[in-house]
Amino acid sequence: MSDPAANAPHHVAIIMDGNGRWAQQRGLPRLKGHEQGAESVRAVMKAARDHGVRILTLYAFSVENWSRPAAEVNGLMTLLPRFLRKHEHLLHENGTRLRAIGRLNDLPAATRKDLFRVMSDTESYTERQLVLALSYGGRAELTDAVQALAHRVRSGELDPEEIQPETITAHLYAPDLPDPDFMIRTSGEQRISNFLLWQLSYAELYFAPALWPEFREEQFAEAMRVYAGRQRRFGGVTSC
Ligand code: IPE
Ligand code: IPE
Ligand code: MG
Secondary structure (H helix, E strand, O other): OOOOOOOOOOOOEEEEOOHHHHHOOOOHHHHHHHHHHHHHHHHHHHHHHHHOOEEEEEEEEEEEHHHHHHHHHHHHHHHHHHHHHHHHHHHHHOOOOEEEOOHHHHHHHHHHHHHHHHHOOOOOOEEEEEEEEEEHHHHHHHHHHHHHHHHHOOOOOOOOOOOHHHHHHOOOOOOOOOOOOOOEEEEOOOOOOOOOOOOOOEEEEEOOOOOHHHHHHHHHHHHHHHHHHHOOOOOOOOOO
């Protein structure tokens, strides 16, 4: 049998979109869509593991999402620690380190508590990583990086001429993470919505029609089939 990990993307990033529409279609409150979406997170974590994906980055809450009604924001902020408490055993069972990228200080203390606890409890795992983008924005991340660089220049520690793309990468929220190989967005929308603007430079993009709560093992497997058929060139030429 062929090794499923042989052609698998090392790092998959997902814009989990369509929870609200899923709920709306059923006459349910939007929060029910988010709860159903959390089940897809569990399913996709397992599917990604089975397909040999090592790093899974999930866009869970954007800086722009703070503008949503307070009830929805609060619902999402309590859903996250509930999800972590319920499923943290999966991280331990699969040697998965939990990480978070974004303006984490903006999260309510109660949300941060379980997040930081589980991140710390799984810190030593090296097999897989689950990265949650929370209060995340690509422009916010680049702005934070530029501010940090400006401070280093002002203090005389860094010469402006020394700034290279790698210097910028080194000031991102998770500088050691390799760029995503594959970016999936669900719900049929075909936009980036301020996700990983720097890191997606050469990612393969895939837009799935399914709403996030309907995106499970089968839809993930289909995405992996699509990825396997892609030819990446990174600006060069292929010899075949
Ligand atoms: C994605 O689903 C989840 C978050 C942004 C938190 P949405 O809530 O954006 O669902 P739609 O796009 O309104 O259907
Ligand atoms: C992107 O979805 C953010 C997350 C999935 C967390 P949005 O629903 O917020 O994006 P837009 O508004 O459709 O661009
Ligand atoms: Mg949306």
